[in-house]
Amino acid sequence: MASISLKSISKAWGPVVGVDAVDLDIRDKEFMVFLGPSGCGKTTTMRMIAGLEDPTGGDILIDGEKVNDVDARDRDVAMVFQSYALYPNMTIYENIRFPLRMRGIPRDKHDKMVREAADIVELGDYLDRKPRALSGGQRQRAALARAVVRHPRVFLMDEPLSNLDAKLRLTMRAQLKHIQRRLETTTVYVTHDQIEAMTLADRIAIMNKGKIQQLGTPDEVYNNPANVFVAGFIGSPPMNLIKGDLDNGAFTGASTRVPGIGQGSRKNVILGVRPEDISVAEPGHGHLNSVLYSLEPTGDQTLVSALAGEQMVVAKGSRSFRQTLETPIGFTFDVARCFLFDAASGERI
CATH class of the missing domain: 2.40.50.140 (Nucleic acid-binding proteins)
Incomplete structure (x- = not known):
């Protein structure tokens, strides 16, 4: 597991500032949600943690180690995207197994690890199927199992439920929270949906215009908004x-x-x-x-x-x-x- 520290992290593209000197400490085993409207900097912040974007200022530390210059593949983080990003020509078993092959995990451990990950997301009976034979919710669970299988230090999730209908989102929210509590893996979750944020988060970082407007538990940001933006963004x-x-x-x-x-x-x-x-x-x-x-x-x-x-x-x-x-x-x-x-x-x- 891992703690994450962002020290005055910034990201700019010429005169355009996407993330503006963000300071944030994410605790070990915490479920942290970045919440805000499109263009607020939440996904860019997460991508910098992943190593998919280089910060133009500040430092990123994972378990106290500066990782600014560490390649994404060496940071031991797993990402779940809005698009399921499953390989259509592979079975669900092979999709889940893929990260183990890429990271050189001994082959004799693969079967046990794949089946354990599939059982966690309740897909044990679907391992021989191709993605096209699964529902949207099952595909998203397969993508989650692919992230879970290698027991990374950090989960990074970029609006993973956006493509699901309302009923599936409700079910998947409950499953995500249960899985995260079971695995006790530090999780950073990006969403523009304040219901997702309120139901999933240990703490919420509400972002706008590249800055954190308020950081707190769901109860704190709901009951004591720091400003008009937070007050108008949280609640339905x-x-x-x-x-x-x-x-x-x-x-x-x-x-x-x-x-x-x-x-x-x-x-x-x-x-x-x-x-x-x-x-x-x-x-x-x-x-x-x-x-x-x-x-x-x-x-x-x-x-x-x-x-x-x-x-x-x-x-x-x-x-x-x-x-x-x-x-x-x-x-x-x-x-x-x-x-x-x-x-x-x-x-x-």
């Missing part, structure tokens, strides 16, 4: 963000007034409140008083939306809540669960 639906001012401790914005939320007065602030921290109230008796904009029953709950100026605000109502669109409605906020951000910097107040 994401946190509501309402522009306004602070007037003697009361937030005032379009159709919105929330007393006792802060101290003093300041212009250009943003109130953040999550949909589950909003209750539907009688019209005229809420912190936000508007008209019903939309109603979305999801089975276990109803997403209720109203407008605060041009900003749509979403609340999670009961599964039985129904009301005609364009009729008056009130929203009451849990003041203890509201956040204030500076509109100019985006930072938490």
